[in-house]
Amino acid sequence: MSETARTTSRLSLLPLFLAVAFTALGTAGIAWVLVNMHGHKQEAGRAFARVVELTEISTDPAPWGLNFPHHFDQYKSTAGDRFHGGSEAMPDSKLEKSPWLKRLYAGYAFALDYREARGHAYMLYDQVVTKRVNERPQAGACLHCHASPIVLYRKVGLQSLGMPHDDEALAEQFNMPAIMKGFEVLSTKPYHEVLEMLTQVPDGTPTAQAGQVFESPPVGGFEGQPPPGHFEMSQAHPVGCIDCHDPQTMALRITRPGFMTGIAVLASSDQPLPHMPSVDRWRRGDRSSDYDPNVLATRQEMRSFVCAQCHVEYYCATKDVLEFPWQNGLKAEQLEQHWQDKKFPDGSAFFDFIHTETGAPLFKVQHPEFELWAQGTHAAAGVSCADCHMPYERVGAMKNSNHNVRSPLDNINHACQNCHHVPEAQLLARVDLIQQRTLELMERSAGAMVQMLDAIQECRQAGATPEQLQAVFALQRKSMWRLDYISSENSRGFHAAQEAARILGESIDYSRQAEVAALRLKFDLSAPPTANSSPPAGDEGAQP
Amino acid sequence: MSDLSPESVVRNARGHWRWQVWLLACALGSMIGLGGFTFEYGGGASYLSNDPVACKNCHIMQGHFDSWQKSSHHAVATCNDCHLPHDFLGKWFTKADNGLLHSWAFTTGDFHEPIQIKPRNRLVTQGACLHCHRELVHHMLPTGPYADMLDCIHCHAAVGHAHR
Numbered sequence: 023m024s025e026t027a028r029t030t031s032r033l034s035l036l037p038l039f040l041a042v043a044f045t046a047l048g049t050a051g052i053a054w055v056l057v058n059m060h061g062h063k064q065e066a067g068r069a070f071a072r073v074v075e076l077t078e079i080s081t082d083p084a085p086w087g088l089n090f091p092h093h094f095d096q097y098k099s100t101a102g103d104r105f106h107g108g109s110e111a112m113p114d115s116k117l118e119k120s121p122w123l124k125r126l127y128a129g130y131a132f133a134l135d136y137r138e139a140r141g142h143a144y145m146l147y148d149q150v151v152t153k154r155v156n157e158r159p160q161a162g163a164c165l166h167c168h169a170s171p172i173v174l175y176r177k178v179g180l181q182s183l184g185m186p187h188d189d190e191a192l193a194e195q196f197n198m199p200a201i202m203k204g205f206e207v208l209s210t211k212p213y214h215e216v217l218e219m220l221t222q223v224p225d226g227t228p229t230a231q232a233g234q235v236f237e238s239p240p241v242g243g244f245e246g247q248p249p250p251g252h253f254e255m256s257q258a259h260p261v262g263c264i265d266c267h268d269p270q271t272m273a274l275r276i277t278r279p280g281f282m283t284g285i286a287v288l289a290s291s292d293q294p295l296p297h298m299p300s301v302d303r304w305r306r307g308d309r310s311s312d313y314d315p316n317v318l319a320t321r322q323e324m325r326s327f328v329c330a331q332c333h334v335e336y337y338c339a340t341k342d343v344l345e346f347p348w349q350n351g352l353k354a355e356q357l358e359q360h361w362q363d364k365k366f367p368d369g370s371a372f373f374d375f376i377h378t379e380t381g382a383p384l385f386k387v388q389h390p391e392f393e394l395w396a397q398g399t400h401a402a403a404g405v406s407c408a409d410c411h412m413p414y415e416r417v418g419a420m421k422n423s424n425h426n427v428r429s430p431l432d433n434i435n436h437a438c439q440n441c442h443h444v445p446e447a448q449l450l451a452r453v454d455l456i457q458q459r460t461l462e463l464m465e466r467s468a469g470a471m472v473q474m475l476d477a478i479q480e481c482r483q484a485g486a487t488p489e490q491l492q493a494v495f496a497l498q499r500k501s502m503w504r505l506d507y508i509s510s511e512n513s514r515g516f517h518a519a520q521e522a523a524r525i526l527g528e529s530i531d532y533s534r535q536a537e538v539a540a541l542r543l544k545f546d547l548s549a550p551p552t553a554n555s556s557p558p559a560g561d562e563g564a565q566p
Numbered sequence: 567m568s569d570l571s572p573e574s575v576v577r578n579a580r581g582h583w584r585w586q587v588w589l590l591a592c593a594l595g596s597m598i599g600l601g602g603f604t605f606e607y608g609g610g611a612s613y614l615s616n617d618p619v620a621c622k623n624c625h626i627m628q629g630h631f632d633s634w635q636k637s638s639h640h641a642v643a644t645c646n647d648c649h650l651p652h653d654f655l656g657k658w659f660t661k662a663d664n665g666l667l668h669s670w671a672f673t674t675g676d677f678h679e680p681i682q683i684k685p686r687n688r689l690v691t692q693g694a695c696l697h698c699h700r701e702l703v704h705h706m707l708p709t710g711p712y713a714d715m716l717d718c719i720h721c722h723a724a725v726g727h728a729h730r
């Protein structure tokens with residue numbers, strides 16, 4: 023074959039090679055699409071794999087995490103220093119930042135130690151190390167929310183009812199009546215005694231010691247070196263999977279006796295509850311049995327109710343069983359009325375603490391997030407707690423609630439923008455504005471409170487007796503209840519902005535009324551007696 | 567010494583030619599076969615239909631499908647009634663354009679979540695609203711061809727399906 027012929031034949035092969043290369047690339051592309059499609063179909067076909075059996079004693083989240091690794095990873099993300107408003111080290115003291123809080127809580131444990139919030143992971147640790155628990159006697163009821171106490175309640179309940187309470191019996195069934203019983207028994211027992219019991223109950227891990235899901239935070243809550251026997255994260259669990267989920271079906275479930283009783287009482291009231299359709303349905307029925315959220319509530323209601331087991335106002339101390347004050351409704355003044363009508367078991371009038379500056383018996387408010395949310399526009403639109411704090415997201419083909427429970431501001435895209443189609447910066451600015459306004463009004467309300475307290479003290483120095491001060495005390499209680507209500511609530515007014523402003527406005531008004539009444543009384547006491555002097559103003563009824 | 571007779575050259579050339587054709591035929595055949603299988607496996611033909619089930623072949627649309635079934639329009643409009651123009655050319659051009667871009671996005675995973683409608687497709691839905699409701703809202707329509715028009719779904723966001 024000549025040189026020319028060979029070149030010609032090589033040249034004629036080039037288009038052939040190009041054609042083959044092109045076909046090969048095309049085929050590879052098609053194969054990639056095929057494999058990708060197959061992957062997506064696999065995702066759609068399998069939501070999760072059940073690799074361990076869970077029972078009613080599976081308090082340890084770790085085995086749940088084997089079945090639901092994605093949810094578990096997100097749950098673990100509540101530890102660490104990425105929490106909105108808090109941090110990994112012991113969070114900043116609120117008392118140092120807002121000195122008026124010390125006067126608001128004078129005579130109450132919160133004046134000792136009151137810090138910024140941080141993630142769910144630390145709820146138990148932070149409670150165990152706070153001065154509020156270690157320098158004041160507290161009740162076991164506090165663990166109703168800061169720990170995962172349901173197995174302990176069931177055990178103590180079964181024991182009190184004289185039924186078998188070995189591990190097998192505990193794992194067998196949920197048994198709400200037994201949990202209720204155990205809760206009542208432990209509610210008024212000393213805190214540290216119940217904490218000790220809690221570390222002894224089985225938690226569903228194969229090891230003798232409770233599994234530790236979260237890394238221990240830097241120690242805190244005391245001065246200097248950690249004391250001997252300092253609480254370790256591995257001794258008991260904070261709120262975990264079993265506190266909201268049925269271990270067999272994963273359905274949302276109410277476990278907390280405080281909420282079961284509270285919501286039943288609320289359902290029996292005549293307050294309109296448009297954001298709770300299942301309560302309305304129950305009210306239209308024959309009411310032969312109490313309203314039971316685990317039987318009647320819708321899935322969307324449950325997405326708020328599980329949070330409302332703890333993020334509410336309550337009484338939690340040694341004199342009586344833990345109680346949610348919902349017999350009149352969920353507004354601030356309705357909760358206040360509940361406490362005013364309440365008597366302790368010994369028949370005496372209910373109060374939380376005596377204010378050391380003035381001697382007035384007062385009520386303390388604890389973070390009423392659920393109650394404030396219920397007054398807001400989001401509740402009215404049917405938006406649940408989880409919709410913003412645990413927003414849905416797509417994971418493969420799964421529709422997943424984000425279990426890194428946190429501020430929606432850390433996740434505006436999923437939390438807000440599903441409904442609000444405006445830029446992120448605009449939404450953030452809107453929230454900031456609401457919170458800024460609330461804070462300004464709160465500072466103004468605190469200023470009024472401080473001047474009221476000064477006036478009452480002056481009045482006492484002028485010789486006023488507690489009897490003469492009764493009307494002033496009533497005004498002081500109303501004013502401080504309202505300031506504390508918005509100050510303790512964790513949304514800085516966002517959950518119901520207008521309602522928050524209304525409550526703070528009332529607080530300012532009551533502070534000024536109390537101040538005027540106290541100064542009048544002081545004037546009357548110090549005025550030289552004349553023939554037609556007016557009687558002391560102690561019994562002057564102010565506006566209710 | 568090479569054989570340069572005419573017959574042998576043709577035979578050689580034919581043999582040479584045959585080898586090329588076979589190779590190319592096999593390569594093309596494989597590609598067509600694999601492509602056809604992939605098309606069928608992915609439910610390719612369903613995309614030529616009006617069946618809403620086709621739209622949730624990709625599970626990204628599952629939530630939209632579920633909420634459409636409970637929406638006010640579920641008995642009168644399917645996905646295509648609102649998301650494609652109502653003229654022949656516009657319909658098939660939009661179907662091809664969206665189909666290609668959607669497949670590309672879902673295959674590569676390169677898209678914004680929650681998913682967002684593009685301005686051009688928003689205009690398509692606006693046209694679909696007017697296709698049925700023009701008589702009802704004619705007094706709200708712009709007078710000139712380039713005047714601004716109110717966007718129906720700005721306020722009526724959930725008539726087709728909740729969520730984006």
